[in-house]
Amino acid sequence: MLEIKNLHVKLEEEDKAILKGVDLTVEAGKVHAIMGPNGSGKSTLAYVLSGRDGYEVTEGSIMLEGHDLLDMEPEERAAIGLFLAFQYPVEIPGVGNMTFMRTAVNALRKARGEEEMSSAEFLKAVRAKAKELKIDAEMLKRPVNVGFSGGEKKRNEILQMAMLEPKMCVLDETDSGLDVDAMRLVADGVNALRDAGRGFLVITHYQRLLDHIRPDVVHIMADGRIVKTGGPELALEVEKNGYADILAETGAAA
Amino acid sequence: MTAVAKLGPRAARRAAKLEATASRLEALTLPESGEWLRRARETALARLREIGLPDRRDEYWKFTDPATLVRTDAPAAALFEITDEAMVFDAIDRLRVVFVDGVFDPDASDELEAEGLEIVRLADAGGRDIHWAQELFGALEAEGQDPVTRPLAALNTAVATDGVLIRATARVARPVSLIYRRRDPSAELALHHVVKVEPGAELTLLENGPGAARVSTVTEMCIGDGGVLHHVRAQGRDHERRAITHLFARLGEQSVLKSFTLSANGALTRNESVVWLNGKGGSAHVAGAAMGDGAFHHDDTVFITHAAPDCESRQVFKKVLRHGAVGVFQGKILVHQAAQLTDGYQISQALLLDETSQFLAKPELEIYADDVKCSHGSTSGEIDADQLFYLRARGLPEETAKGLLVLAFLAEALDEIAREDLAEEIREKLRGWVSRHR
Numbered sequence: 001m002l003e004i005k006n007l008h009v010k011l012e013e014e015d016k017a018i019l020k021g022v023d024l025t026v027e028a029g030k031v032h033a034i035m036g037p038n039g040s041g042k043s044t045l046a047y048v049l050s051g052r053d054g055y056e057v058t059e060g061s062i063m064l065e066g067h068d069l070l071d072m073e074p075e076e077r078a079a080i081g082l083f084l085a086f087q088y089p090v091e092i093p094g095v096g097n098m099t100f101m102r103t104a105v106n107a108l109r110k111a112r113g114e115e116e117m118s119s120a121e122f123l124k125a126v127r128a129k130a131k132e133l134k135i136d137a138e139m140l141k142r143p144v145n146v147g148f149s150g151g152e153k154k155r156n157e158i159l160q161m162a163m164l165e166p167k168m169c170v171l172d173e174t175d176s177g178l179d180v181d182a183m184r185l186v187a188d189g190v191n192a193l194r195d196a197g198r199g200f201l202v203i204t205h206y207q208r209l210l211d212h213i214r215p216d217v218v219h220i221m222a223d224g225r226i227v228k229t230g231g232p233e234l235a236l237e238v239e240k241n242g243y244a245d246i247l248a249e250t251g252a253a254a
Numbered sequence: 255m256t257a258v259a260k261l262g263p264r265a266a267r268r269a270a271k272l273e274a275t276a277s278r279l280e281a282l283t284l285p286e287s288g289e290w291l292r293r294a295r296e297t298a299l300a301r302l303r304e305i306g307l308p309d310r311r312d313e314y315w316k317f318t319d320p321a322t323l324v325r326t327d328a329p330a331a332a333l334f335e336i337t338d339e340a341m342v343f344d345a346i347d348r349l350r351v352v353f354v355d356g357v358f359d360p361d362a363s364d365e366l367e368a369e370g371l372e373i374v375r376l377a378d379a380g381g382r383d384i385h386w387a388q389e390l391f392g393a394l395e396a397e398g399q400d401p402v403t404r405p406l407a408a409l410n411t412a413v414a415t416d417g418v419l420i421r422a423t424a425r426v427a428r429p430v431s432l433i434y435r436r437r438d439p440s441a442e443l444a445l446h447h448v449v450k451v452e453p454g455a456e457l458t459l460l461e462n463g464p465g466a467a468r469v470s471t472v473t474e475m476c477i478g479d480g481g482v483l484h485h486v487r488a489q490g491r492d493h494e495r496r497a498i499t500h501l502f503a504r505l506g507e508q509s510v511l512k513s514f515t516l517s518a519n520g521a522l523t524r525n526e527s528v529v530w531l532n533g534k535g536g537s538a539h540v541a542g543a544a545m546g547d548g549a550f551h552h553d554d555t556v557f558i559t560h561a562a563p564d565c566e567s568r569q570v571f572k573k574v575l576r577h578g579a580v581g582v583f584q585g586k587i588l589v590h591q592a593a594q595l596t597d598g599y600q601i602s603q604a605l606l607l608d609e610t611s612q613f614l615a616k617p618e619l620e621i622y623a624d625d626v627k628c629s630h631g632s633t634s635g636e637i638d639a640d641q642l643f644y645l646r647a648r649g650l651p652e653e654t655a656k657g658l659l660v661l662a663f664l665a666e667a668l669d670e671i672a673r674e675d676l677a678e679e680i681r682e683k684l685r686g687w688v689s690r691h692r
């Protein structure tokens with residue numbers, strides 16, 4: 001589904017290389033986890049996947065179901081089914097959460113040549129999903145992410161993911177700031193979509209989330225590269241011993 | 255030595271200004287009107303000869319060139335392709351008072367009568383005894399000449415060909431709607447309205463439409479104790495039209511004024527609002543949303559005087575500018591010594607959609623009371639890149655995303671419209687502009 005090959009990325013504004021040759025393939029219905037120390041380039045990878053400005057790809061390619069993502073605008077990537085749950089969801093005062101989500105859903109439907117959802121249909125769908133995710137209906141009325149707690153922001157990301165029905169989901173530290181109950185809800189959300197054949201790239205610091213979402217593959221990222229790839233047991237190893245051993249063994253700098 | 259040579263530079267400037275004013279007013283003939291109105295017009299003309307027409311060197315005309323507002327003939331302005339049916343407020347049940355190129359159109363207007371309302375055309379009023387209007391006509395304008403002169407308002411009082419005198423004596427639910435249609439590319443409009451809200455009464459006044467190539471309106475508002483006046487105005491979308499408007503509003507105890515103006519397009523717009531909070535516990539909100547693309551100069555000049563204790567005022571002005579559009583805000587809060595417990599708020603913000611646009615702001619506070627809360631802020635900024643990316647990452651095309659952010663930016667000004675149905679009408683017009691940029 002998602003194929004990243006030899007991806008090199010530097011900052012546009014300065015000569016600082018951040019990703020130094022990332023190779024990664026996520027198959028449909030699979031969950032890949034990426035773990036790694038702070039500053040190793042995990043968020044950068046997520047942003048480059050979704051097309052944020054400020055980064056320059058100097059080498060390599062990213063393909064999503066045969067589409068060359070690097071040729072596409074962020075909204076075009078969304079339209080073919082890419083979704084990024086932000087590590088830091090952005091607050092947008094003055095834009096209602098509901099208006100925002102309905103506009104997004106209909107923009108994607110339009111781009112895919114599907115009929116737009118009526119307000120009533122949308123309202124019904126979003127209320128049902130919000131209920132499943134135990135999101136207070138009040139939150140839908142407020143401006144996007146404004147005044148939301150950390151956990152509310154993350155749940156709002158998952159609600160958007162559920163409404164937009166993407167094919168390939170990138171979750172950037174969606175678990176941080178969540179209590180155990182909220183984490184279980186997020187995991188349930190992921191597991192439901194996973195069963196429907198979606199691909200996942202789950203960036204996390206902690207084993208906790210991976211207790212609820214059993215990853216198929218775990219990657220360790222350090223200094224802009226994937227330095228080790230393994231099964232779920234790799235996450236347990238990190239949990240127990242930290243990154244030091246792995247980094248030493250692979251010769252990577254933190 | 256001649257007399258002129260003895261004058262200092264200020265006196266010489268004043269002499270030149272008054273001479274220019276005299277020559278501009280030379281050919282002026284006052285409209286036919288009855289006794290009291292003729293007197294009011296002559297007094298206004300005398301007032302104008304005394305203060306002089308504005309020029310670039312006046313303190314409050316530094317950011318806006320009044321030349322095209324002052325000159326004898328209005329520059330022609332192309333008619334914008336818009337059907338009258340597509341005009342704002344069409345969905346609202348209202349009492350319509352229609353002017354076409356500044357001339358009252360009785361066929362298009364409703365009967366000028368309603369429960370709790372007295373409405374008289376200015377053109378019919380001059381020969382009649384209408385005490386409440388006589389007391390106000392030109393009087394608030396005259397009072398509003400100090401401490402800052404409003405010469406174009408005095409000119410309007412002198413030459414306005416028509417207008418409506420409205421008195422609300424009860425809570426009137428159905429808005430009175432002044433509609434200014436345009437047919438002639440070079441027609442000029444000068445209308446002068448008086449609105450009196452009696453104690454405890456309530457009125458909603460709507461205004462919309464492009465009006466004429468050059469528009470001048472003065473609205474004198476007097477709101478009695480406990481009275482409420484809602485004013486929602488949409489200035490026509492014609493790109494080349496020019497407008498100078500003045501609101502003069504005097505508020506009694508516990509009374510409320512909420513005035514909102516939408517301006518999309520227009521070569522030159524200057525909206526002046528002069529408000530006096532004269533009774534304890536009054537509340538005055540003056541707000542505006544302006545959007546301009548290209549040859550667009552938009553000026554909000556506001557002066558709110560707190561003369562009584564425990565009053566609240568808000569000025570909320572937002573402008574979206576691109577392709578060289580210019581926005582101006584000059585806003586003042588003056589708090590008299592007697593006006594303890596004043597709560598004054600003023601915000602003016604511009605969203606610059608490119609680097610060629612400009613926002614000029616002159617926020618002022620002048621406070622003589624010690625126990626007051628006053629805040630003001632003025633900013634100009636661009637679209638937030640993180641917000642834009644977030645929206646696009648969710649699939650919103652760039653233009654749609656920017657449109658949402660523009661509407662979000664304007665939201666605080668729209669919040670000043672109390673009636674949701676009116677706010678929605680305005681929002682609908684904004685959405686239209688955002689998608690077309692015109």
Ligand SMILES: Nc1ncnc2c1ncn2[C@@H]1O[C@H](COP(=O)(O)OP(=O)(O)O)[C@@H](O)[C@H]1O
Nearest residue numbers: 011018036037038039040041042043044045054
């Ligand atoms: N826009 C940016 N400007 C400056 N430095 C950046 C920017 N984006 C990322 N970096 C740097 O790149 C490195 C990787 O950051 P990031 O991708 O956020 O790591 P992670 O998510 O793994 O913690 C860090 O050293 C960070 O400071």
Ligand SMILES: [Mg+2]
Nearest residue numbers: 042043044087
């Ligand atoms: Mg990160």
